[in-house]
Amino acid sequence: MRLNYHHLKYFYAIASHGSIANASAAMHITPQTLSSQLQKLEHQLGYKLFDRVGKKLQLNQMGNVTYNYAKEIFDLGDELINSLQNHSEKFSSKFSIGVTDVIAKVFSFNFLKQIYSMDDNIKLICKETSLDNLLSDLAINKLDAILSDTSLPPHSALKAFSHFVGKSGMSFFAATEKANELIEDFPQSLNGEGFFTAGEGSNQRISVLSWFDQIGVKPKIVGELDDSALTKYFSQAGYGVCCAPTIIEEHVINQFNLKLIGRTDQVMEHYYLISPERKVKHPAVQNLLSESKKLFVTPLN
Secondary structure: OOOOHHHHHHHHHHHHHOOHHHHHHHHOOOHHHHHHHHHHHHHHHOOOOEEEEOOEEEEOHHHHHHHHHHHHHHHHHHHHHHHHHOOOOOOOOEEEEEEEOOOOHHHHHHHHOHHHHHOOOOEEEEEEEOHHHHHHHHHOOOOOEEEEOOOOOOOOOOOEEEEEEEEEEEEEEEOHHHHHHHOOOOOHHHOOOEEEEEOOOOHHHHHHHHHHHHHOOOOEEEEEEOOHHHHHHHHHOOOOEEEEEHHHHHHHHHHHOOEEEEEEEEEEEEEEEEEEHHHOOOHHHHHHHHHHHHHHOOOOO
């Protein structure tokens, strides 16, 4: 079966403009022609691409998959025209990656910047949200990979691989005066102290609170914050203690003017690169996997 790109272009126009009528007006083609071309594409692919909701057409699951491939195809065509018009002899590619929102920005930056050492013509597209949302995008080809603090859920229907990147223990910080009071008897000194945790449901929050239970320490939880940088600012202002992966310890001390209280390897933050089967050999995925190991040799600053 050979794909008819004219049919695909008409489908893409309908999906982009939200309706056959709008696409018809934009392309100066009759609605009947567009409708006919859409039917031919659906017949060729063997799937309906839209569901009718009231009087509107709405992309279904296969329609979303087709739309994302179509967008990539036509975006690549636009880049070809732009490259030729600018007399460029270099091929420009893109790499789309999702990052779970609990991973520290400084780690994400140091991890992802290696993309540009591979090819300075690459276009990096990065989306940050929850793992569930990112896995949905990975399933419909919106993403090439995901950087996550957890591996692919064991019962996931998604055909993908979880590549282990590295792990890090946890470090605990406070404003200088508060840290000086807590250093000597760490971690028991945290008992009853104000403490900021990561947001509810995050792997880090669950692991840290579980560790506190194991060692019999009961800090006073004064905040649950999704934004890890915000916990550092509150700690800097003297409102409590915060924690972060040891791998970014130097960055936290220098960037937020906090002082280290102590460390533990009994709580570990793990990092995974999740990629679908079709993307395992993607050069950017391979480059990230080979280069990222170096990040765990020395702390990031």
